[in-house]
Amino acid sequence: MNDAVRSTHSGEFAVEARGLTKRYGGVVALDGLDLSVPTGSVLGLLGPNGAGKTTAVSILTTLLTPDAGTARVAGVDVLSEPQRVRSLIGLSGQYAAVDEHLTATENLEMIGCLYGMRRRAARKKANELIERFRLSESANRPLKTFSGGMRRRIDLAGALLADPPVLFLDEPTTGLDPRSRGELWDVIRERVQAGTTVVLTTQYLEEADQLAHEIVVIDHGHAIARGTSQELKRRIGGEHLDIHLAFPEDLSRVETIVRPFAIGAIRIDDQEALVSIPVATGVEALGSVMVELSAQNVEIVDIGLRRPTLDDVFMDLTGHKSQEDQS
């Protein structure tokens, strides 16, 4: 997504935040976060629980006042004109819910009315979205009878109802099965194609990889890395060597064998009996490791080289950080 197909304001950035800071008592939730989201693009805010993602979204959606910093959404200042900002955004996520005792239609109609639409227009729009999300058959059932995935779709529909130019999606697919997740991704992509700017928080690296043009990795309230998914992968460089062992008992022995070849943190997955190491020179390392392993009689199921994933990026970034903290 390069240029905005549809832009409701002349600015280059749909979301701009400078130095956002928020403390709760002694805990720093946000520590000077800067964000710039070009109009029509998707920003992925990636980080573990408690990293400050939801706090950032809460500030940008006017739910929370920052202790310091400024923010503009669709060109409007969040602190001085919150009510105008609210008419330009849609929010969906873990903490912005729908009424489980109301039907899908009733929920969406209510949200439409509260955006200032006329009741009939709100109902028409609600029905369109319900059809689009393939929920027509369940439209007149209270949401408490819905599955998690269906409920999330209604939640997202609520955010889309007034066609806001900027969407904030706070962990939109947390807790969903892969199929529901894929369906939600399709809907989000569709909106982005129509020119909507999206800020998306997620704990799933795959989600950021799939949807976001730019990713900001946050930890302890500030950005520890930013760039496209490609750039982030390139940053940690090289390739990864994955070794699947036949017997999990060999894991620690293998770790010792491969240590000299690793250029970063070695990742060990006990359940999968997998050892994953970042290496500088792929093929060379692969050959040497195989020789060592067979010399020591370690039985392997599979061994292979792969390009780094966002998972590796994240492990690498936060791994370094926590080591710094300890020293």
Add this chain to the structure above:
Amino acid sequence: MISMIRDATTIARRNMIRIRRVPEVMVFVIIQPLMFVLLFAYVFGGSIDIPGGNYREFLIAGIFTQTVVFGATFTASGLAEDVQKGLINRFRSLPMSRSAVVAGRTASDVVYNMLSIIIMSLAGLAVGWRIRGSVLDAVVAYLLLLFFSYSFSWVMACLGLLVPTPEVVNNATFIVLFPLTFIANTFVPSDTLPGVLKTIAEWNPVSTLTHAVRVRFGNLPAETPKPTAWPLQNAMLYSLGWAILLIVVFAPIATRLYQRTGKR
């Protein structure tokens, strides 16, 4: 202002839908008031003596006030539930009026109370209660009950936005509302109470509300001595004064609390 009324109507409409779908609402609004009338009429009805009168007739006004005062807790638990479920966050992210959520809630609770009062009136009529005053007086009595309950809803709205979970509401309100509705003339004439309790009962707005309603319904026996305490002598005015005071003080507080409530 127009957008405030429109948004509050949308919220109130949503709350009205819930009355049909949420069994607890039904129980609270319809079953419980019905039970109170029947229980008090048959359990205490025979053993409490009102000089020159009929206890059932004396009692009904007390049950009405007790029910509408307790009915106001619905405002608190409803808002607390909206906070807990994350609906308040949804509302706060929408370009709607800042006071509409609480205003819509207190308005729909008037409708809940109206339903309760209708049920109780019918049950009352069935156990022998009669309106002995004029129609106009009866209408004034009903309006006073609803208005007082409405004003009390604003106090409860503040509570609902402060408590961590809806469950806390019932415990917190019980401690306050139980003495408030019992240290009063709701179930027994206040002059039967000892010393300090009598004074408290006389100045308790629940007493004056009950008294005003009882008088308007013509349910006070003719030989009842005229009250000596000023609030009871001016029961209507005193109750209205309280109601207006509660709204003036608590409505702005509730709106402020709403703006800073919500999960992060």
